[in-house]
Amino acid sequence: MGKVQDTFELLSHLKLFDGVSPEVLRNLADASVRIRHQKNEMIFRRGDLARGLYVVVIGEVKISIPSQQREKVIEFIGPGQAFGEAVMFLDHPYLINAQALSDCLLMWLDKRDIKLAIEHDAKFSMHLLEGLSRRFETLLNDIEVVNLHTAIERVTGYLLSLSNEGEGLMHLPNKKMIASKLGLTPETFSRALGQLAQSGFISVHGSKIQILRESRGQQHKSPLEPGSRDRASSGYFASVF
Amino acid sequence: MGKVQDTFELLSHLKLFDGVSPEVLRNLADASVRIRHQKNEMIFRRGDLARGLYVVVIGEVKISIPSQQREKVIEFIGPGQAFGEAVMFLDHPYLINAQALSDCLLMWLDKRDIKLAIEHDAKFSMHLLEGLSRRFETLLNDIEVVNLHTAIERVTGYLLSLSNEGEGLMHLPNKKMIASKLGLTPETFSRALGQLAQSGFISVHGSKIQILRESRGQQHKSPLEPGSRDRASSGYFASVF
DNA sequence: CGAAAGTTTGAGTTGCTTCAACCGCGGTGG
DNA sequence: CCACCGCGGTTGAAGCAACTCAAACTTTCG
Numbered sequence: 001m002g003k004v005q006d007t008f009e010l011l012s013h014l015k016l017f018d019g020v021s022p023e024v025l026r027n028l029a030d031a032s033v034r035i036r037h038q039k040n041e042m043i044f045r046r047g048d049l050a051r052g053l054y055v056v057v058i059g060e061v062k063i064s065i066p067s068q069q070r071e072k073v074i075e076f077i078g079p080g081q082a083f084g085e086a087v088m089f090l091d092h093p094y095l096i097n098a099q100a101l102s103d104c105l106l107m108w109l110d111k112r113d114i115k116l117a118i119e120h121d122a123k124f125s126m127h128l129l130e131g132l133s134r135r136f137e138t139l140l141n142d143i144e145v146v147n148l149h150t151a152i153e154r155v156t157g158y159l160l161s162l163s164n165e166g167e168g169l170m171h172l173p174n175k176k177m178i179a180s181k182l183g184l185t186p187e188t189f190s191r192a193l194g195q196l197a198q199s200g201f202i203s204v205h206g207s208k209i210q211i212l213r214e215s216r217g218q219q220h221k222s223p224l225e226p227g228s229r230d231r232a233s234s235g236y237f238a239s240v241f
Numbered sequence: 242m243g244k245v246q247d248t249f250e251l252l253s254h255l256k257l258f259d260g261v262s263p264e265v266l267r268n269l270a271d272a273s274v275r276i277r278h279q280k281n282e283m284i285f286r287r288g289d290l291a292r293g294l295y296v297v298v299i300g301e302v303k304i305s306i307p308s309q310q311r312e313k314v315i316e317f318i319g320p321g322q323a324f325g326e327a328v329m330f331l332d333h334p335y336l337i338n339a340q341a342l343s344d345c346l347l348m349w350l351d352k353r354d355i356k357l358a359i360e361h362d363a364k365f366s367m368h369l370l371e372g373l374s375r376r377f378e379t380l381l382n383d384i385e386v387v388n389l390h391t392a393i394e395r396v397t398g399y400l401l402s403l404s405n406e407g408e409g410l411m412h413l414p415n416k417k418m419i420a421s422k423l424g425l426t427p428e429t430f431s432r433a434l435g436q437l438a439q440s441g442f443i444s445v446h447g448s449k450i451q452i453l454r455e456s457r458g459q460q461h462k463s464p465l466e467p468g469s470r471d472r473a474s475s476g477y478f479a480s481v482f
Numbered sequence: 483c484g485a486a487a488g489t490t491t492g493a494g495t496t497g498c499t500t501c502a503a504c505c506g507c508g509g510t511g512g
Numbered sequence: 513c514c515a516c517c518g519c520g521g522t523t524g525a526a527g528c529a530a531c532t533c534a535a536a537c538t539t540t541c542g
Contacts, residue, residue, distance in 0.1 A: 065381070065384070065385045065388070065389070067389050069389070070389075072384065072385065072388045072389060074381070074384070085374070086373075086374040086377040086378060086381075087374065087378065088374075089367070089370050089371045089374040090371065090374050090375060090378065092378065095378065095381050095382070095385075096381065115367070118363050118366055118367065118370075119363040120363075122359050122360040122361075122363075122366065125359055125363070125366040125370070126330070126356070126359065128370060129330050129359075129366070129369060129370060129373065130330045130331065132327075132370065132373045132374065132377060133326070133327040133328065133329075133330040133331050133373065134331060135377065136327040136373060136376065136377050136380065137327060137328065137331065137333065137336065139377065139380040139381065139384060140306070140315070140327075140336055140337065140380065141336070142384055143306070143313065143315070143380065143383060143384060143387070144306045144313065144336075146384070146387050146388060146424075147306070147313045147387060147424050148306070148308045148310070148311075148313060183387075183388050
């Protein structure tokens with residue numbers, strides 16, 4: 001009882017369940033399983049069967065495509081976000097790996113219970129659809145970045161998107177993963193940062209990065225940010241190089 | 242009346258509306274707008290506002306990311322499939338272009354009506370979720386292909402996936418678009434086909450392509466295979482080169 | 483038939499990767 | 513306390529796969 005009560009409380013604060021009717025939420029809370037993972041533990045692997053979805057309550061999770069040579073980082077999932085849903089609806093095995101980037105508290109929900117909730121609460125359906133759509137746009141953006149932009153453009157775009165979300169001084173733990181997210185090798189990523197620093201656009205001190213100069217006029221199509229404007233090689237790049 | 246009746250009939254045969262209750266379907270049919278597009282006409286462009294979604298009834302639609310230099314083809318949408326949904330749920334402008342590849346009959350549904358249908362029929366929600374999930378997996382696959390595979394691997398994988406769906410003799414209209422879908426230039430695509438033909442794996446006669454030899458251990462559901470990088474060392478490629 | 487677009491082929495270029503060495507830092511244990 | 517290791521990151525040099533540019537050829541279609 002205590003457990004269910006706590007879980008209900010916990011879930012009710014997550015965006016995914018915002019506005020969902022108490023009865024449905026209670027059922028979900030009842031059916032949910034708490035899962036803890038230590039930093040670096042695998043949550044699931046490519047090829048595993050998907051029986052449900054995960055919601056991050058505390059911590060951060062890395063989603064990536066595994067490869068013998070090098071993995072490709074897809075995205076980072078934080079509190080309130082779900083993952084593993086896409087494949088769940090298709091009855092396919094996972095294409096991706098999910099790994100805890102820090103000690104994590106997750107909620108796991110069985111496919112059956114999710115479907116029940118969908119049947120009883122359209123609000124929940126909408127949240128799922130929105131989440132999936134958001135994730136879809138992110139992927140779309142990544143495809144665009146990888147296909148149509150050079151290394152420096154990718155890094156610039158990434159930094160700008162970070163600075164849009166947060167403030168001027170940024171902290172990049174694990175540049176290797178960022179490089180992979182941008183579809184670059186760590187070496188190329190490092191060199192790109194070096195070039196941007198040299199050109200005076202940013203300053204780099206270890207993992208701390210500061211944007212010194214904004215892109216001219218309306219920025220370079222921030223490639224990791226859905227719904228932004230347009231342009232690649234004009235704008236900032238024209239002014240710098 | 243006649244029109245609505247026909248539309249109801251039309252929609253009821255589409256997978257997207259399979260199992261949806263007659264009342265909801267009738268409302269949707271009532272609210273839907275028939276849209277015809279001639280071959281090569283743009284259906285929407287990046288930056289346009291998304292007020293609803295489209296369903297292909299007849300014809301084929303190309304979804305692509307525009308670029309000054311060259312566009313990137315995302316996918317081809319055929320009868321019974323929806324497009325433009327992802328962005329609709331987010332109230333973002335489109336990131337993509339949609340263009341008719343042939344003369345098309347489309348149904349357009351307003352966001353409001355879609356949301357109403359979601360609220361009244363969980364089956365419809367599920368179809369949307371499944372569709373979005375399927376599309377998501379496709380993108381994931383594309384990202385993997387572009388990031389982790391060489392030109393020849395991409396082409397081989399694509400041909401194998403076609404042959405899995407259909408039969409040995411394939412028809413590729415517009416190789417330029419296929420090349421773009423695979424993240425290659427037309428030249429590189431052409432050369433890759435040439436190499437595969439020379440190695441005896443396929444035969445190419447204009448736009449008609451025949452697979453002559455299967456890949457060893459014909460798994461290619463997911464294009465992450467050993468030997469992706471070191472082509473000379475394993476898998477199919479070792480046997481060919 | 484002729485123009486326009488698509489495709490192939492050749493030659494040269496390049497941006498990213500690869501390989502390798504090196505640095506700095508945190509943890510560990512002798 | 514410091515030597516040692518391992519790992520993340522940086523830097524240099526060299527290679528290469530795919531791109532660009534260009535020209536010839538083919539198909540499509542008005």
